[in-house]
Amino acid sequence: MPDFRQQALDYHEFPKPGKISIELTTSADTVTDLALAYSPGVAEPVREIAADPNAAYKYTAKGNLVAVITNGTAILGLGNLGPLASKPVMEGKALLFKHFAGIDSIDIEVKHRTTEEFINTVANIADTFGGINLEDIKAPECFEIEQELIKRCKIPVFHDDQHGTAIVTTAGMLNALEIQGKKIGEAIFVCLGAGAAAVACMELLIKCGAMREKIYMLDRKGVIHTRREELTPHKALFANNTDKRTLEDVLEGADVFLGLSGPDLLPPEALRLMAPNPVVFACSNPDPEIKPELAHAVRDDLIMATGRSDYPNQVNNVLCFPFIFRGALDVRASVINDEMKVAAVEALRSISKEPVPEKVLIASQSKSLIFGKHYIIPKPMDPRLCKRIATAVAKAAIASGVAKIESIPENYLDNF
Numbered sequence: 001m002p003d004f005r006q007q008a009l010d011y012h013e014f015p016k017p018g019k020i021s022i023e024l025t026t027s028a029d030t031v032t033d034l035a036l037a038y039s040p041g042v043a044e045p046v047r048e049i050a051a052d053p054n055a056a057y058k059y060t061a062k063g064n065l066v067a068v069i070t071n072g073t074a075i076l077g078l079g080n081l082g083p084l085a086s087k088p089v090m091e092g093k094a095l096l097f098k099h100f101a102g103i104d105s106i107d108i109e110v111k112h113r114t115t116e117e118f119i120n121t122v123a124n125i126a127d128t129f130g131g132i133n134l135e136d137i138k139a140p141e142c143f144e145i146e147q148e149l150i151k152r153c154k155i156p157v158f159h160d161d162q163h164g165t166a167i168v169t170t171a172g173m174l175n176a177l178e179i180q181g182k183k184i185g186e187a188i189f190v191c192l193g194a195g196a197a198a199v200a201c202m203e204l205l206i207k208c209g210a211m212r213e214k215i216y217m218l219d220r221k222g223v224i225h226t227r228r229e230e231l232t233p234h235k236a237l238f239a240n241n242t243d244k245r246t247l248e249d250v251l252e253g254a255d256v257f258l259g260l261s262g263p264d265l266l267p268p269e270a271l272r273l274m275a276p277n278p279v280v281f282a283c284s285n286p287d288p289e290i291k292p293e294l295a296h297a298v299r300d301d302l303i304m305a306t307g308r309s310d311y312p313n314q315v316n317n318v319l320c321f322p323f324i325f326r327g328a329l330d331v332r333a334s335v336i337n338d339e340m341k342v343a344a345v346e347a348l349r350s351i352s353k354e355p356v357p358e359k360v361l362i363a364s365q366s367k368s369l370i371f372g373k374h375y376i377i378p379k380p381m382d383p384r385l386c387k388r389i390a391t392a393v394a395k396a397a398i399a400s401g402v403a404k405i406e407s408i409p410e411n412y413l414d415n416f
C-alpha cells in the first residue's frame with residue numbers, strides 16, 4: 001500500500017492548503033454591483049437588521065452558517081494538543097457539513113485561560129451564526145460549556161462529541177442488539193471511557209431502554225463504582241455498586257463493549273470473556289480500542305464497529321451532525337432537544353433496513369450491503385440520510401414547540 005501518511009498529508013496540502021474556502025453567491029463585477037453589495041447599498045439591510053434582528057436571516061448568510069468551535073482539548077482520541085493542531089479536524093467537520101448537507105461552516109479554534117473565558121468568547125460571537133457545533137472539548141469542562149452556552153445563545157448549540165456520537169451509537173446499537181437477538185433492557189454494557197462521548201452515549205441508550213444498573217463504565221482508574229472518591233458529577237451518575245474493579249472483571253458475561261477512550265485498550269484475549277453473540281463498538285479515532293481483524297480472529301460471533309471509514313460498520317458522528325443541523329436550521333429551531341435527537345436515531349436506524357442505492361455501493365466500494373452483522377448502519381455517502389434525518393428532526397422541532405418556522409415544504413430536500 002502506498003505511504004498512507006504521505007497521502008493524507010498531500011490531500012491536505014494540495015491543490016491548496018486545507019480543505020475549505022469561501023465562495024461568493026452574487027456578482028461583484030460592475031460599479032452597480034459594488035454600489036449594491038457595498039456602499040451605499042449595504043446600508044439598507046443594516047438598517048433593516050438594526051430594526052429587527054430576524055431580518056439577518058433574510059439578508060445575510062447567518063441562517064445557513066454553522067460555526068465549528070473548539071479549544072483542542074480532546075482532538076479525536078489524540079488528546080489535548082491545543083487549538084491550532086485541531087484545525088484539520090475542524091476544517092474536516094466544515095467539509096462534511098457542506099458536502100453532505102449544504103451547510104456553510106467555518107472553524108474557530110479558541111485559546112483561553114478559564115472555562116468562563118471560553119464561554120464568553122463563544123457567547124459574544126454567537127449571533128453571527130445560525131448554529132454552533134462544539135467539537136473536541138474534553139470532559140468535564142464540555143458539560144458546563146454546553147449548558148451555559150445553551151442558556152446564553154438564541155441559536156442551537158450542540159456538542160457533537162456528546163450528542164452526535166450518542167445518536168449514531170444508539171442507532172447502531174439498537175440495530176446490532178436486534179441482529180444478535182438481545183433485548184436492550186437485559187443487556188450488560190461495558191463502556192470504556194467516561195468523558196464527553198461516553199457519558200452522552202450511555203445517557204441516550206438509557207433513554208432508549210438500557211438499564212443504568214447493568215452499565216459498567218471505566219476511566220483511567222478502572223471501574224467507576226460507588227466507593228470511588230472524588231468522582232465528577234457526570235461520572236457519579238454511573239457509579240455501580242459492585243466489587244468488580246478491572247476491565248476483565250466487567251467483561252465477564254457482558255453483552256456489549258463500547259469504547260470511547262483511546263487506542264488499543266481492549267486486549268483481544270479479553271473478548272473471550274464476553275457473553276455469546278456480543279456487540280463490540282471500538283469507536284476511538286483514529287485508532288480503535290481493538291482492531292477489527294484482531295477481534296474477528298478471537299471470535300466469530302461478534303458484531304464489530306469502529307469510528308473509521310475504512311472498515312464495515314462506521315459508527316461515527318458524521319452520520320448525524322450535518323443532518324440534525326440541516327433540520328434545525330430549516331425550521332429555525334432555538335435548541336436541539338431530546339425529541340429531535342430521538343427522531344434522528346429512529347430515522348438513521350430505519351434507513352439501514354432498506355435496499356441500498358447502487359451509487360452508495362460504488363462510493364463505498366462494496367459489492368452488497370444488506371442489513372446484518374456487517375451492515376448495521378448506513379454509509380455516510382448515502383443520499384437518503386439528509387432528507388430523512390433532517391425531515392424527522394424538523395418535524396420533531398415543530399411538534400415540540402422549539403421551531404420558529406412551523407411547516408416544511410412538501411418537496412423538502414427532494415433535490416439534495
Ligand SMILES: NC(=O)C1=CN([C@@H]2O[C@H](COP(=O)(O)OP(=O)(O)OC[C@H]3O[C@@H](n4cnc5c(N)ncnc54)[C@H](OP(=O)(O)O)[C@@H]3O)[C@@H](O)[C@H]2O)C=CC1
Pocket residue numbers: 073074075076077078136137138139160161162165192193194195196197198218219220221259260261262265283284285286306307315316317318
Ligand atoms: N466514533 C465517533 O463518532 C466518536 C469517537 N470519539 C472518540 O471517543 C474518545 C473520547 O473522546 P471524548 O469523549 O471527546 O474525550 P474526553 O476527553 O471527554 O474523554 C476521554 C475519556 O477516555 C478515558 N480514557 C482515556 N484513556 C484511557 C485509558 N487508558 N483507560 C481508560 N479510560 C481512558 C478518559 O478517562 P479519565 O476520565 O480518567 O481521564 C476519559 O473518561 C476519543 O478517542 C474519540 O476519538 C469521540 C466522539 C465521536
Ligand SMILES: CC(=O)C(=O)O
Pocket residue numbers: 075076077136160161284285307316317318
Ligand atoms: C468523530 C469525532 O468527532 C471524534 O472522534 O472526536
Ligand SMILES: [Mg+2]
Pocket residue numbers: 076135136160161
Ligand atoms: Mg470530535
